[in-house]
Amino acid sequence: MKHIVVAAIAGLVFGLGLIVSGMVFPAKVLGFLDLAGAWDPSLALVMAGAIAVGLPAFAWARRAKLKLPDSTRIDRRLVGGSLLFGIGWGLAGLCPGPALVVAGLGDVKALGFVAAMLAGMAIFEALERWKG
Amino acid sequence: MNIDWNAFTPWPALAGGLLIGLAAAVLIRFAGRIAGISGIVGGLLRPVAGDRAWRLAFLAGLLAAPWVYALFAGPLMPSIDAGWGTLLAAGLLVGIGTRYGAGCTSGHGVCGLSRLSPRSAVATAVFLVAGFATVFVLRHLL
Numbered sequence: 675m676k677h678i679v680v681a682a683i684a685g686l687v688f689g690l691g692l693i694v695s696g697m698v699f700p701a702k703v704l705g706f707l708d709l710a711g712a713w714d715p716s717l718a719l720v721m722a723g724a725i726a727v728g729l730p731a732f733a734w735a736r737r738a739k740l741k742l743p744d745s746t747r748i749d750r751r752l753v754g755g756s757l758l759f760g761i762g763w764g765l766a767g768l769c770p771g772p773a774l775v776v777a778g779l780g781d782v783k784a785l786g787f788v789a790a791m792l793a794g795m796a797i798f799e800a801l802e803r804w805k806g
Numbered sequence: 807m808n809i810d811w812n813a814f815t816p817w818p819a820l821a822g823g824l825l826i827g828l829a830a831a832v833l834i835r836f837a838g839r840i841a842g843i844s845g846i847v848g849g850l851l852r853p854v855a856g857d858r859a860w861r862l863a864f865l866a867g868l869l870a871a872p873w874v875y876a877l878f879a880g881p882l883m884p885s886i887d888a889g890w891g892t893l894l895a896a897g898l899l900v901g902i903g904t905r906y907g908a909g910c911t912s913g914h915g916v917c918g919l920s921r922l923s924p925r926s927a928v929a930t931a932v933f934l935v936a937g938f939a940t941v942f943v944l945r946h947l948l
Contacts, residue, residue: 732921
């Protein structure tokens, strides 16, 4: 039960962070990704702010011997997957978190994006199962 | 490089980033989980007993965020300019890509970099460069 309450609060705070930072505005994200145009560096500071808090938190988690992701493999799956993700991100200016926040408002286009994203994730699951 | 100073919003960006980091810190500290959105959603498609509730709770909080924000700051009206074809292709690529790459902007870009994970550093560099390249092609070549 405790974990459920913690997760709900974390989700809420995370969403508020995405809103305050401007990441829920695709035009702002695309302004950051447009290095050759009129570049808006704001999102670099979003990442810097998040990591400033994340660094001590994960240093603590490591000392407390919490279970953290243990894969260190840098392979074709990691690079190919991240490449596809980056292309999708650049096409619409939406990554999973902001897309869900905007979908939460009932925005039809965000709901469409989230449906396509879930379909993509389901395709991944199906391929993984089919491969065995 | 030509910086758009009118669009640059350093303080809200930093404040929002701190909130995102705080959320990730709370989730790892008190629930032992990684705040990676694509992983949290993707894990729902691969049901493991006892592993669903916290994911749904996190997503409920995320979906409630714009409504809570509106209570204090007024309604939020983001507009998605991409056409439907582009939007659906983008969603599909984001879904498949984040699962093969095992993370997105939050899992690799925030939590992974905070763990000083070389794997996440590579993933983040790749999706950033791919994002830069895609926008370059769309806005300056086509």
